[in-house]
């Protein structure tokens with residue numbers, strides 16, 4: 001599989017998304033986020049995943065202004081927070097995110113979580129925002145097959161992506177197949193299990209075979225499954241390490257082995273029972 005740090009994936013709206021991005025959840029507002037984004041850009045990342053909830057959109061903007069790379073070369077994604085659902089509130093929330101990001105449009109706007117009752121109204125607002133050119137692509141996050149099915153039945157627009165927790169310990173195979181069938185790209189969030197499984201001896205044994213770190217194996221595994229991957233770090237050397245995954249390939253046998261780690265282990269939200 002020929003992957004590189006410049007690899008991009010075509011979304012159903014025609015927009016190209018860089019396959020690796022920097023996540024900035026829990027990067028502190030101010031210098032921490034700004035420096036993480038600048039380190040990432042220096043290391044070759046061209047995609048940043050933020051959200052209103054992360055309270056660091058304005059720091060991402062500050063880094064973009066400081067970076068030596070034209071804005072149009074960097075893919076910016078942000079998200080609608082749960083308190084902002086409903087048609088009018090969604091339009092307002094997106095405009096406020098654009099203001100904080102100091103941008104006329106974002107590359108991707110996501111519904112952060114399938115908030116009950118209101119999520120469809122909010123989706124209609126995302127369609128409007130896309131028509132108005134304020135979002136180049138629109139998508140969802142934390143949607144299960146049930147939530148996706150409901151959306152596909154009610155809407156004329158197929159979401160470009162579904163961003164969900166995805167790593168070998170939560171190998172969401174059926175959801176991935178569903179998304180592939182419907183031309184929806186999946187994005188792997190918490191691809192490093194927030195660091196919690198990096199010392200799992202089973203994973204370390206695989207990493208040793210490739211002379212790579214556990215983090216690099218997890219990122220490469222998700223990329224080889226065809227996902228967009230958004231690891232978070234605020235440390236320059238880890239940001240570089242997480243993008244140094246293009247000089248090896250996990251064998252089919254080891255992909256199967258990693259797949260077999262699945263144990264329904266979650267480090268973030270479980271939307272399974274969200275009505």
Ligand SMILES: NC(=O)c1ccc[n+]([C@@H]2O[C@H](COP(=O)([O-])OP(=O)(O)OC[C@H]3O[C@@H](n4cnc5c(N)ncnc54)[C@H](OP(=O)(O)O)[C@@H]3O)[C@@H](O)[C@H]2O)c1
Pocket residue numbers: 022023024025026049050112141142163164188189190191192193194195198213215216230231232233234235238239241242268269
């Ligand atoms: N849509 C959603 O609901 C949702 C939910 C969760 C996350 N996300 C997105 O996905 C991104 C990534 O997920 P995440 O932040 O939950 O977790 P993650 O990327 O799985 O893990 C991040 C943790 O791993 C550490 N780490 C990073 N690289 C490492 C390395 N090479 N070696 C050892 N430790 C390493 C980081 O520490 P340091 O920072 O100290 O290096 C941090 O504690 C988020 O930032 C956010 O953009 C979205």
